Amino acid sequence: MEQEGKKSRQELRSEETKRCIREAAGELFAERGFHAVTMREIAKAAGCSHTTIYLYYKDKETLLEQLALPPLRELEQEMRGAMARTERAPKDVLYDISGSFIRFCLSYKSMVPVLLGTKAVRMDAKGPQNELNSVRLRLFGCISESLDCMIKSQTEEERLQSSRIYFFMLQGLITTYMENEEPLEQLFARIVPLMEEAGDILLLGLLQKRKLQN
Amino acid sequence: MEQEGKKSRQELRSEETKRCIREAAGELFAERGFHAVTMREIAKAAGCSHTTIYLYYKDKETLLEQLALPPLRELEQEMRGAMARTERAPKDVLYDISGSFIRFCLSYKSMVPVLLGTKAVRMDAKGPQNELNSVRLRLFGCISESLDCMIKSQTEEERLQSSRIYFFMLQGLITTYMENEEPLEQLFARIVPLMEEAGDILLLGLLQKRKLQN
Amino acid sequence: MEQEGKKSRQELRSEETKRCIREAAGELFAERGFHAVTMREIAKAAGCSHTTIYLYYKDKETLLEQLALPPLRELEQEMRGAMARTERAPKDVLYDISGSFIRFCLSYKSMVPVLLGTKAVRMDAKGPQNELNSVRLRLFGCISESLDCMIKSQTEEERLQSSRIYFFMLQGLITTYMENEEPLEQLFARIVPLMEEAGDILLLGLLQKRKLQN
Amino acid sequence: MEQEGKKSRQELRSEETKRCIREAAGELFAERGFHAVTMREIAKAAGCSHTTIYLYYKDKETLLEQLALPPLRELEQEMRGAMARTERAPKDVLYDISGSFIRFCLSYKSMVPVLLGTKAVRMDAKGPQNELNSVRLRLFGCISESLDCMIKSQTEEERLQSSRIYFFMLQGLITTYMENEEPLEQLFARIVPLMEEAGDILLLGLLQKRKLQN
């Protein structure tokens, strides 16, 4: 009787509530950080009771994780998409995925501590967080790989070092501007050139260093 | 009644208590972060009652701010000292002051958000915060100046840009390793080479770029 | 419209659901005690929604009461059956019904407070509780009667006293072992000899006392 | 400066508060059982904030334990005192300590589950609860010893069995009357004769059994 694509009114209502919670939590976490936000605040912003949240999310931490995973996967897809565009210059690809990464961080501010390694949320060993951890590693891998298309490191160590430096720069850039209250797109437009400039210089340096070594 | 330079026994005792509180709070904030430390813990470590703290500091946040200022000034002195050593190569000076900055951040973890702009602690518009802000700017100025001894930027814009990139790198480095639980010196010893490597590459890039522009 | 003896399909289904709830609740209450079990757990075990329970039982407490009545009646039948077996020695009959009582208590742990008078569940003044109370009295009557087959008390007071003492012993035995987590049958096998020993001594004492009085 | 016996006004106030909490908690636990009472209720009854309770007692469980230990120790003293009165007949001594035990149980109803083995409160392995457990064992030992002055068991097994049966009876008696709302002394006066009667019969039975065995 039940058909795909058809959802009962109840199901729809449930999903709507879920969406409200997700949106409210996302915004609040982004604005004020995970720990500073209470479940009751989220509920209020979502227009439901705080107990309703527990209907859909086991606890506060799970809520954050569930919140982060889908956009994180989307980000990964976006990055992989950019890397597949072989017609583009390697440097442009690197800047594309760097831009994606920056945009994600600015959009999901509350995720930055998780993504950038500051263990604001404990990372013990349970369900979705392993997933989260592995996504994090894959993202770093994308940037590293894309960077190396240009550097062509000869040793793994060399490659790792270049990635690390590039990543530091990205991270510094992000944390510097994260507190900024400007609208996302405007802020993004301001940051991208900065990232490109910094990237140019870093690449210049990395290549120069390679040249000097040989 | 009160005369300059002369301090009554009470005053001395009072200052001693204040110092104990400052030291205890400083260590605890650095070790575990602002929010994770309770007033009672600070009091215990300082060897006084938790109510005594309120005698000298309006609230927990004020305590943090007051706490940060002296070591921040000390850091500034250290930096200025390093910059004055004209016998040293400019690059070494830059790395000296970068090292001082890193060590400070690792020692006063709770200050990092304040220094690096991630406003974990609200920065509304009270007294010491302006002071704090200006110290922050002066520190940035030191690094910028020291960096420019090597780059010799031709425009202010160019100089600002170089500094920003260098600062991003520093900041990324710090936030990456800040969560690390290693002993301070050990961690510091591990980070400095990373900073120097990254610095070398960055400088290489910056100089190369200048060359290309001319 | 509704005719005796004839049950519509709906009625049958309804009774089936009711039975499932009863069984699930009975087992869970017995295993873990009234307060430790949640409505949702009962529903899950019964294979229905937790809201369905409210269709048949006003609230959790009513559920417990309704739950207890049938097995309590069954216990009474069992006891009466044992008492009717005139071919058995009176003492064996007494121990048979004592055993039945013990088994019931171990099976329906949550009923013990109700049966034994410790009002863990409030016994205000509602419907089924009067019924419950009268069953309790009848059970006590069975034991008393069976005991008196051997003592042959001469006054009602004497008879009551003997019963009370015997009952205290039974009750002490039960509450002592009720917390035990052993499987029912195993535990039961361990308790019965204890009960018989204690019973023997008690009977010896009661008979001796009668002898001394005459 | 500080002298024994002299207490500052603050100390007095603190002790007064502590006493209020103890009394309120004692009464409430006794009336309604440990789990049914909330910290807020205790606080209300004690005339203080619920947070104040945490000033003096680590948590709810600790409160119960602290509450129980002193009167429990007192009970033990009382029992030992009675056992030392060699001028009294052994049976009277047994009934004296049985009476003490009964009175204690009726006074500290909430302790009965703990004392009688129903693990209402978990008995893991921490501080005061080991103490609690060992007091429990010592109390049982007193009763057992006192009983054996009359039975003179020949084997340890025999002695244990007698004690167990006597204890069952005592326990049954107590749990039967515990829910009773009569004033303590009145209830106590009603129970003691019952206990003595039951005790007489039990002793008669135990002695008779010994005679038959030899």
Add this chain to the structure above:
DNA sequence: TATGAATGAGCATTCATTCAT
């Protein structure tokens, strides 16, 4: 100057219960 006593606001979470379908 210093402190122990005391507290209100807040936290995440659970649960029996009701509502709308």
Add this chain to the structure above:
DNA sequence: AATGAATGAATGCTCATTCAT
């Protein structure tokens, strides 16, 4: 007849802060 959605009230507990001395 049955259920998923939703909730208010409650729980144990913590913490920064204030009060009285």
